[in-house]
Amino acid sequence: MTRKIILAMTMGGLLLATAACNTVKGAGRDIQSIGQAGSDAIH
Numbered sequence: 001m002t003r004k005i006i007l008a009m010t011m012g013g014l015l016l017a018t019a020a021c022n023t024v025k026g027a028g029r030d031i032q033s034i035g036q037a038g039s040d041a042i043h
Contacts, residue, residue, distance in 0.1 A: 001042070008038035 012034035 004041045005038070008034075008041040011037060
């Protein structure tokens with residue numbers, strides 16, 4: 001389970017780093033998608 005969380009966080013970090021969103025709204029969407037990916041990885 002810990003391994004999945006670490007993987008999800010790493011993938012989320014890479015997503016944020018490559019997305020380079022310019023607006024607060026875009027950042028909110030990025031954070032939401034990372035949360036969904038983490039949730040999917042845990043289940």
